[in-house]
Amino acid sequence: MRTEIRRTDASARDYYRLLTALVVPRPIAWVSSTSAEGIDNIAPHSFYTVASVEPPVIQFTSVGAKDTLRNVEEIGEFVVHLASEDLFEQVNATGTNFPPEISEFDAVGLTREPSLTVRPPRIREAAAALECRLHRIIPVGDCHLILGEVMQPPLRQACWTGAIRS
Ligand SMILES: Cc1cc2nc3c(=O)[nH]c(=O)nc-3n(C[C@H](O)[C@H](O)[C@H](O)COP(=O)(O)O)c2cc1C
Numbered sequence: 748m749r750t751e752i753r754r755t756d757a758s759a760r761d762y763y764r765l766l767t768a769l770v771v772p773r774p775i776a777w778v779s780s781t782s783a784e785g786i787d788n789i790a791p792h793s794f795y796t797v798a799s800v801e802p803p804v805i806q807f808t809s810v811g812a813k814d815t816l817r818n819v820e821e822i823g824e825f826v827v828h829l830a831s832e833d834l835f836e837q838v839n840a841t842g843t844n845f846p847p848e849i850s851e852f853d854a855v856g857l858t859r860e861p862s863l864t865v866r867p868p869r870i871r872e873a874a875a876a877l878e879c880r881l882h883r884i885i886p887v888g889d890c891h892l893i894l895g896e897v898m899q900p901p902l903r904q905a906c907w908t909g910a911i912r913s
Contacts, residue, residue, distance in 0.1 A: 767793075775830035776807040777838055780818035781867040782847065787859060789841040789851035789870065790815045791830060794890075803897040804882050808890050814847050816884075816891055823881040824865035825895060828873035837872065864898040 752765065767773075776795035780788045792815070794808035805827060809816040819825050830838045841851040852859055858871035862878050869876040879895030886892075 777828040777830040779867045780815050780825040782818045783821040787850045787852050788814050791838050791842045806894045810890050827877045828870050829875040
């Protein structure tokens with residue numbers, strides 16, 4: 748026996764809950780970006796996947812307009828980090844709605860590490876980082892898909908060896 752949930756029977760909020768409960772597991776893109784004023788931002792995004800192989804493109808979704816989306820529109824660059832289990836608390840803390848003038852690096856106590864190919868810094872505590880140049884932004888309903896071409900993936904040696912072997 749199945750329950751048919753028609754769109755007209757449920758609120759947008761309930762549909763959001765339904766979709767995020769059914770589309771699992773979702774990896775977390777832990778995204779650093781920089782505003783035109785030079786404030787470094789960090790935020791987790793769970794609507795995240797690989798979009799293309801050649802060129803290597805990844806994508807994440809901004810639900811509504813947030814600092815990350817505005818920074819990516821302004822600067823055209825960002826870095827996506829591996830959100831590993833040991834960083835669970837820091838990842839969640841950066842999901843708090845800090846005002847744009849506050850950097851999550853400073854508020855949460857994470858360390859800036861210069862990127863090689865883009866302006867936003869990497870998060871030193873993360874084991875892997877994907878430096879990205881904006882490929883394009885696609886508006887979808889109340890969301891924006893942000894696609895970025897991966898320029899430079901600095902990884903700890905163990906990540907590289909594990910990824911190549913898998
Ligand atoms: C685990 C987790 C996953 C999240 N996934 C998303 C997501 O996919 N898209 C989104 O817009 N917000 C997502 N959020 C909420 C944002 O991280 C949150 O709104 C954040 O304050 C945005 O920061 P910003 O305004 O600095 O960009 C998530 C939060 C957490 C804790």
